[in-house]
Amino acid sequence: MPSYLRLRDPRAHAVASLNREVMKWLDEVVFDHLQEDELRENDVDSALLSAIQNSDIVYSEGVFSGKFSSNTSKALREIGAYIHHGKWRVDPAKVPHELIGAFTLSRDKAEGKVTNIIRTLRDISSNMVHAPLGIDLRKHGADILAVLDMQFNKHLEEVPLSLPNKDMVLDQFAKEMHEEIVTAAVDQVDKLAEKLGTLSETGRMDSLFAYIRGAYITSRNAVSVKMEDKINRFAMDCVEEKARLSGSNSYVWVTCHDDKVRHSHRVLDGKTFQWDDPPEVAPGRHCHPGQDYNCRCWAVPVLPFDPKANP
Ligand SMILES: [Zn+2]
Helix, strand or coil: CCEECCCCCCHHHHHHHHHHHHHHHHHHHCHHHCCHHHHCCCCCCCHHHHHHHCCCEEEECCEEEECCCHHHHHHHHHCCCEEECCEEECCHHHCCHHHHHHHHHHHHHHHHHHHHHHHHHHHHHHHHCCCCCCCCHHHHHHHHHHHHHHHHHHHCCCCCCCCCCHHHHHHHHHHHHHHHHHHHHHHHHHHHHHHHHCHHHHCCCCCHHHHHHHHHHHHHHHHHHHHHHHHHHHHHHHHHHHHHHCCCCEEEEECCCCCCCCHHHHCCCCCEEECCECCEEECCEECCCCCCCCCCCEEEEEECCCHHHCC
16 A cells, blocks of 8 residues: 655745845845945036936937936926936037036946946955855755654654765755855856946946846846755755655655646656656656756655554
């Protein structure tokens, strides 16, 4: 009489808790060095001049674009600018001389700031490998394992079960997770620097800080995805090893049953597979649930006996 080990999936909780720490670390190591104050530094009196100097507003051929406040709008009206088809426009001949100077200056200044930021990012990226993460990764792995241990032991009361190589498994997890996070972070910081390097060519020097924040958040998410993937694999590796130890030869593939499940995994839902023979998820590629890229699928281990029926 086979029995099914329906385990509570510890991954979402583990991902959320580690993600908080990784994002905090990333903000401290990277984002806090891209100071808003410096980007918004202000050294002129006039609202319009200061907006231009801060690169909040850019001017090109009779059109102003960027971020407008009530002060800058008032100042624009004073120089004869008007809104037409949702854009601030002005007769180029009417633009005061000191503003024309500021437009050029503002662009040079913005470019100078971007160059500084790129330099900062390069420094961060090369120091990152040696700097401590300050996150107890081993503990995060141990928490996942504890949830699994508790559930396996509940189902298999007669055979309390813990991985014999638990210490090694956790050391390995911490080491690989550290590598995963740091490699992804270095990669993303380099990408961010590259992206900023093309900023002056693509001409987006207005709203500099908003642009950098947007690009940084994209990078942050990419690091998060790598971390999540690693947790998913680790948890499923532990389930596999513990299931095998408890006498299981097979499992039932279970998806999250939502819209995001890819077709190649949806067709595996509810089917039984051998631990020794993972199904093909893409041409030539075989794996168990949670071991494919970004896979949130889960396994229900099958025991070929009823553990509670043993004398
Ligand atoms: Zn999946």
